[in-house]
Amino acid sequence: MSVLDLARADLRHLSGYSSARMEASGGDIWLNANESPWPNAGVAAALNRYPEPQPVALIEALAAFYQVSADRVFVGRGSDEPIDLLTRAFCRAGQDQVIVSPPTFGMYAMAARVQGATVCALPLLAAHGFAYDFAGVRAAVSAATRLVYACTPNNPTGNGLPVADLLDLASALRDRAVLVVDEAYIDYAEGPSLIAALPRFDHLVVLRTLSKAHGLAAARIGVALADPAVIDLLRRIMPPYPLPSPCVAAALQALSAPALAATRAHVQIIRSERALLAAALAARDDVRAVLPSQANFVTVRWRDAEAVYAHLQVHGILVRSLRRYPGLEDALRISVGSPLENRRLLATLAARVVPS
């Protein structure tokens, strides 16, 4: 059995839209894509040509960075796009199911709902530090299950999932479902990536992004790493030209050696600032708990989260309220900022009069 047997049968042999850029390359007079022959006079870079659908240079740079072969790399508009495409590729509306473990990233369930797939929610174990319920997930897998999501470190709880357990889960899901491991925050974590395990599991997908540690959120560059058969399927159903040229150029820059050195230095600062923030916040009387974080945020439970949120907002500091996340209604998710920003956050909190 191949992972493609889990995909929608009606898509398995779809050849995909054939765009002008895919059909022909080379040449020096391009009259095949109905573009303007002139760049727009008002913009800095030449943008008159359609971009490469899957830019070769960027794919190669990403393959080198993640240490995989280029046929295991799909680049999309943020990780949101591979999440959406995986859902479309594997889930039949009204029949198939995805398993998510809330509180977690909302896009997994959102993409499933848009596609008409059923969402099976198996909560993280709140009483055990929001540990992933590996036994529960395995028991919940049914003939309808197509995608199982695991986010490590998890957003918004910040905890990393044990790699050994993820590998066991991958083994258990063979021929049954695709395991999607979202490593958006792994650059800030201690643990290793699951990328090295990709050759052993054709039904494993690892999601990475340049939006966080690489500082490119506005460029919308997300990556799915998987078996070449899965990558090929995603490429056949993706929109024709998902990646704007300026974003591809920015991503290539971000993967250059000097930029990667700067990224590593920034990650070190975020890690030490995270420890400092967590300790300072845990010492406060109005804080119930600071969840241990492997990511670039700290999630904090408060005696009066709404009042803290309002106080910070009045002073120009925006944090994320988690009041809509079951089990985290009293929590705020605070991104780790620059050292100066974090000082201002702590000073603003210190100036707050806590009602007794």
Ligand SMILES: *Cc1c(COP(=O)(O)O)cnc(C)c1O
């Ligand atoms: C931020 C985030 C991403 C990245 O999303 P992009 O679309 O690549 O910006 C992916 N997964 C999780 C859990 C996130 O929090």
